Amino acid sequence: MIELNRLRGQRVFKEYWPFPEKIGAEESVKGFAARNWMFSVVWLILLTVPSVADEAGRAERDAISACVADNAHTGTLVERSANGEFVAGTGQRFLATDIDFLPAENASHSSSNIGDDPKGSQTLEAIPAGPANRWGLIPAWIVVRNGDTLELLQADELETGGAIFVPERASGSCARHLRQAESSAREQKTGIWARGKDAPVHSVTDLENLEAAAGNYVIASGRIVSLGKTRSTRYLNFGRYWKTDFTVTLKASDEDRFDAILSQNGWRIENLANKTVEIRGVVQVRDGPLIALRHPEQLVVIEDKRAGRGG
Template sequence: MTSFTESAAFLKECHLRAGVRAAFAASAMWLSSAAGAADTFLPGSQSAAQSCLDTSSSSIPVRYDDQDRHFYAESGERFFAGELRFGSGVSSAEDRAPLAFIESGEDLEAVPLGPVNRWGLVPAWIIRTDEHGSSLLQAELLGEGGALFAPQHSSGRCAHILRGLERDARKAEVGLWRENAPQVVFSTKAPKTFNGMSGYYVIARGRVVSLGKTRTTRYLNFGNYWKTDFTATLKVSDQEAFNAALAQSGWDVDALTGRTVELRGTVQEKDGPHIALHHPEQLVVLEPAPLN
């Protein structure tokens, strides 16, 4: 798996390439002119485009293939919509949710998010452009309940908006959040509910009971019995990045004991259910930081 540091380096390289196409730049300029207005006055997908896409990023014209549900450039390079999971329980390279609302011949572009993966696919932002401007496909899917937010590259305001779109879809009980849909949110207090979920991407919520640390790994323990209870881990080398993200809400990793958090990631069975945290946006605290 590509590390957070490697992904950041790749993104920096991408940002040095040629600018994104004029249509997006014009749309971004219009959105920027609304500075000072609340995000709620912007369509979610356009607000996400403004925050997630850098106008210096390169974009590649692509077409959508509804047979394998990937995006193809003329060069043959293949892309998939990054930062999403569709509840399939497999890697995003094989997440192929129907995208029926994409019209044949529609203008689409891919902005690479990271290097090619082992399936020969490149994660990318997918831009849709029409007479109303440019929007982000990922934001549309999240807002309609068509996918889960699965951060591997996004951060800051971009991640905040995408997470908010997912939350709005959940409140509206649409798509993955409709009544009687397969469960995607689990309580860490009930580790047995994770039985059979190995390999599935889920959201887990609960209170951190204790923290642990070895030379290379930080442990977030959600119970007293590590052989059976839920656990999350992150690399010690990534803790600084996690602390930087948590600091935006007044937290850091060392202060999480007793706090209620939300995690998202792929479930593994490792002395009880376990999620490995590779990107800071996989972890958020669900309560306000204490006043100093």
Template sequence: MNMHGSGRDAAGSATAAPTVPCLAAVLFLLAVPAGAEVAETSLPAACTANRVAPFEDRRLAGPDMRGDFTDAQGHLFAQADLVPLDTTAQPAMPARDLRFHDIAGRPDRWNRRTGLLLDAGDGSWLALDEVASGRAGVLPARLSPACLAPLLAAEETARRAGRGAWADHRVPKASEPDTITRLTGRFSLVEGRVLGVGETRSTLYLNFGYRWRDDFTVTISASSREEFAAAGLDVAALEGAAIRVRGIVQTRDGPLIKVSHPAQIERLDKDGMRR
């Protein structure tokens, strides 16, 4: 299986393949808010609660192998916080009428406009179909936890059912650094128990082993501590916890994933129960 994505997410991450995860377990318990807008667009109200820009009517072809959509003039559009999981022989879909809501405000370094893409006919959120089918994974960057909740739940269902790129993918354990290293440059989920939480002036470290030059590590900017706490994730309290983390695998003194959004981490030991 070729589980690598373009890695060109809204945050500008590098290439990807599938692995890892979420915010606290509470994300999966979040219900899609009711309301006229949700019924019309299949979006949680939280996705557009603070929107400034209006939805735009666009005729776009895609997604292509990189997950991008293109208009007749060659302008690029991307669904926020998704990464394609299988880029092998995936031709772009024919042009269709879509509604686009820009949430980034300006194009990214690949000159793509990033936002929410809806079917102009039934108002369905294209991201849900991509994730539910196993064609895309969730890489949190811009969307709120409440907006990400249905995407994460759809991904969990697709992964458990072995749909699409998840058909033969095994989520590696943090205790398998060599396996994780082979995913360098790709999107992945990794599961393991945090053995210790370290801190420098600029960085928080989740350590999964005692050989820091070889073992898997998660890093978080120390400046994000309050943001994570506001989302219900106390980084210091993760010591001893079983978690699942998602992101782009990098290699620096062993494999690591940089976490910049609280929804990249999911507690697997619910309610403080260790397992």
């Protein structure tokens, strides 16, 4: 790409640059300046194209580096099955960790091109991220190789609106890359985020829809009204009536883990009262809708305190 644009640049240079020998005595200074301006604009455009592509490629490499870390050498070649699993020739079955694909019958998302490879030049590698679950599925980072190009399937699915970010193993820069990919799709209302009121995002005051979403992974945003705690549990209360209002819990033993992440932006669990947050997790119904947090990346404080007020 860079070499091609260099050649293009040479052609533009030869065609538009006003060499002194091509400027006749009849050409005005104004004409000379105009031709110089034309060359400058075209040259700037050609220089910008590879830099944008390089930036996109760099983001993909950064995501892979951040999430896969030192486990890249343990990759297993897999094929994507119709049910969303990734199957190796040995029969091992993998699932893409840290994302959740919505049921096909409910999703009107634009699927990514990963797995659609008529020329057979694409390969998928599963990098185990943890032990197999009770169904024998191994959570894994899925790396897509197209020649010399590498992509992280999770980031691609999130960016095209094909999945929702489900923090389970991602942390630090890996979590930031995945959240940013999802945010891009949400901002552009792509894929599952184009579903309007049916998108998996709810206000913490919309109790009816939250209860209707029981068993599903959703995002809920709003203001924490009060905090509570017992020896074993911390409570984030989003209403004054805990028997009916939305509640979020986390284990007291996990509080330090959450504080370690929150403190990067100046927050702690104990000072989140009256703060606007975004919560993600599986909705349960226990004296009103509830989400139990397991991973610090499930809780994000929204800096704009006005967001989410009033539901």
